[in-house]
Amino acid sequence: MSAMETAKAFFEACEAGEGWETCRGHCAPNATFAAQAGALVDVKTLEQYTEWMKGILTVLTDATYELKAFAEDREREQVCAFATFVGTHKAGGPVPPTGRTTRTDYVYVMRFQDGKIVHMTKVWNDGYALKELGWV
Template sequence: MASISETGRQFFEACETGQGWQECQRFCTDDASFSSQAEPLAEIVTLADYTDWMKGLLALVPDGRYDLRSFAVDEAYGQVSAYAVFSGTHTGEGGPVPPTGRSVSSDYVYVMDFDGGRIRHLTKIWNAGWAMRELGWA
């Protein structure tokens, strides 16, 4: 069985490159949950829906990419945390407004809780208001 470090990293890469639940589910429990205090994500409660939301975001921001700044494993608590900066430009069609051509650079953290070597819950810590303003969506 893969370590939680390896599983967390593989999930992070799959999610952040917009592969959606189809690819991300293999790293997660079937009923994996999601939470965030960021307004655009307030209604999302499953990790399946969040990974598909990220896939949709990358359709709006097709050059979207992440710069992983920190990756930490806490075996005692069964958690993996990843801090990254998401960057990209809104050039894709669809979404809240027509393409703005504006760019974003936004810090965020994932805290992944594990159960039996698979992710059972993910919390995203993100200042969505800042990102929405940078993209011209708010």
């Protein structure tokens, strides 16, 4: 499987909230994660992130995404995905359901080694999304 195919399969599984059980096959066992977002400050591995996504979809139950771009930089062994996440707070969460919706842009930058994702950086303005949802 090419890096692009692996990245797309990972992206789709992660965004569907399938968690680490499904996503692990696309990743190195100790794949790391980084984001400059307060909501993800304690998330350091891709396993933790995929499980975080699984959890967030129990709160934003209608969540979906609009894929804007998918690109590969073969020289640097990176694949980037740019999308807009859309979800409404309908259940559970840090506050009672607000019924408010977020439309928040984000980018995944996935670094590959030996055909597997070894690191992913998420570029995301969590403050904007949390404000739209009425969580701050």
